[in-house]
Amino acid sequence: MNTKEYISSGIIESYILGLASPEEAGILECVMKNNAEVKAAFEEAQKTLEDLATSQAVAPPADLKSKIWNKIQQEQTTEEVQPAVIRDIPHVKPQQDIKLQQDIKPQSKSSWKTYAVAASVLFLISAAGNLFWMSDQSKTKDEIAKMQTEKKAQDLAMQKMNQKMEMFSNPDIQMVMLKGVEKHTDSKAMVFWDKKTKEVYLNAESLPKAPEGMQYQLWAIADGKPVSAGMYTEEKDSKTALSHIPKAQAFAITLEKQGGSTVPTMENMYVMGEI
Amino acid sequence: MYDHYAGALYGVVLRIVQSKEYTEEIIQDVFVKIWNAAHQYDSSKGRFYTWMINIARNTAIDYLKSKGFQNELKNQPLPDFVYNSTELSTTNNSSDFIGFNNVLKGLEVDKQELIDLAYYQGYTQSEISDKLKIPLGTVKTKMRNALMKLKDLLKDYQ
Numbered sequence: 001m002n003t004k005e006y007i008s009s010g011i012i013e014s015y016i017l018g019l020a021s022p023e024e025a026g027i028l029e030c031v032m033k034n035n036a037e038v039k040a041a042f043e044e045a046q047k048t049l050e051d052l053a054t055s056q057a058v059a060p061p062a063d064l065k066s067k068i069w070n071k072i073q074q075e076q077t078t079e080e081v082q083p084a085v086i087r088d089i090p091h092v093k094p095q096q097d098i099k100l101q102q103d104i105k106p107q108s109k110s111s112w113k114t115y116a117v118a119a120s121v122l123f124l125i126s127a128a129g130n131l132f133w134m135s136d137q138s139k140t141k142d143e144i145a146k147m148q149t150e151k152k153a154q155d156l157a158m159q160k161m162n163q164k165m166e167m168f169s170n171p172d173i174q175m176v177m178l179k180g181v182e183k184h185t186d187s188k189a190m191v192f193w194d195k196k197t198k199e200v201y202l203n204a205e206s207l208p209k210a211p212e213g214m215q216y217q218l219w220a221i222a223d224g225k226p227v228s229a230g231m232y233t234e235e236k237d238s239k240t241a242l243s244h245i246p247k248a249q250a251f252a253i254t255l256e257k258q259g260g261s262t263v264p265t266m267e268n269m270y271v272m273g274e275i
Numbered sequence: 276m277y278d279h280y281a282g283a284l285y286g287v288v289l290r291i292v293q294s295k296e297y298t299e300e301i302i303q304d305v306f307v308k309i310w311n312a313a314h315q316y317d318s319s320k321g322r323f324y325t326w327m328i329n330i331a332r333n334t335a336i337d338y339l340k341s342k343g344f345q346n347e348l349k350n351q352p353l354p355d356f357v358y359n360s361t362e363l364s365t366t367n368n369s370s371d372f373i374g375f376n377n378v379l380k381g382l383e384v385d386k387q388e389l390i391d392l393a394y395y396q397g398y399t400q401s402e403i404s405d406k407l408k409i410p411l412g413t414v415k416t417k418m419r420n421a422l423m424k425l426k427d428l429l430k431d432y433q
Contacts, residue, residue, distance in 0.1 A: 013419050050322070055378050057286045
């Protein structure tokens with residue numbers, strides 16, 4: 001199913017209405033992270049229902065707000081006071097303590113108690129409110145940061161793809177498929193050899209990661225003799241020429257010590273391909 | 276927060292339970308729930324406003340489905356509340372609804388019904404499919420079309 005079909009299937013609307021199955025919801029949440037189009041459709045559908053609610057707003061009775069506050073306050077005083085809430089806002093707390101202590105002295109016993117309770121309830125409410133908005137904000141910030149890194153990674157992948165595409169479509173480029181030898185039948189790599197400039201590029205992303213201190217070395221085999229065609233690093237993959245090779249009948253890759261060798265270590269050969 | 280969203284949430288709940296008396300009670304629960312659950316809000320799963328609307332909807336729909344409320348309805352002269360409520364919410368004559376904006380009226384009748392069932396009555400999609408005798412997949416795509424149409428309507432509205 002492509003993106004358009006997925007969006008028009010109505011799954012996003014089901015999800016927002018709370019009607020999607022857990023599987024459907026899981027898939028959508030995952031797709032949204034990776035697909036901007038789906039994410040945008042999701043935002044849009046939410047916006048529509050929000051606009052609907054806004055357009056059909058009805059002014060509630062004036063006393064409703066205070067009723068709700070009373071209810072919340074009741075709940076908070078009956079529930080145990082959460083020490084964590086206070087600990088999280090250290091510079092507010094001492095002031096609060098001082099204030100309470102000052103209040104204690106001149107007041108009679110019963111009234112300072114009432115004030116103290118009232119003050120701590122108010123403080124709790126404001127602290128909880130602050131915490132909530134703070135966490136909400138930091139969540140949004142995290143979210144943005146996450147999206148930016150994702151975007152960067154995607155841009156990079158895109159850039160790479162484009163470069164590869166360019167090589168595929170360039171008529172001067174000869175592609176040489178390198179296939180895994182006995183010990184490494186699963187490995188493969190691709191050499192792009194520009195016949196005009198004689199530059200050699202290598203795409204070897206599917207080779208296993210080279211161990212610490214080791215590096216893949218590309219060899220051009222010209223008239224039966226191996227000639228080093230450059231050291232491979234992941235950064236160079238498909239975009240930086242490893243060397244100039246005027247003549248070759250085959251290419252091969254071996255794993256060598258960092259910096260390369262003058263002659264290939266034959267038992268460490270991974271892939272090879274003839275032109 | 277209250278001042279900003281109370282009207283909208285009040286409107287949503289009123290439309291679901293169709294009574295100012297109940298709405299006032301439910302909206303209190305809604306805000307207490309929002310208050311208590313605010314730390315559970317997950318921005319990756321939707322916008323904050325949408326999250327609040329869904330709390331309001333769910334609370335109101337739960338209320339509607341709760342036993343006490345259902346019994347009360349049985350004593351009312353309308354025997355088929357579910358069916359009639361569709362009428363009510365689209366044509367409402369009750370005094371509770373004076374001055375009530377009705378954007379949905381701009382939609383075709385089948386789209387109104389669909390939004391009413393799913394959004395205001397909490398029908399699941401398979402329940403809608405049974406009731407309207409249309410396949411489940413069609414319910415989903417129709418729902419999407421209804422919301423797209425609604426989006427256009429709301430654009431003119433603002």
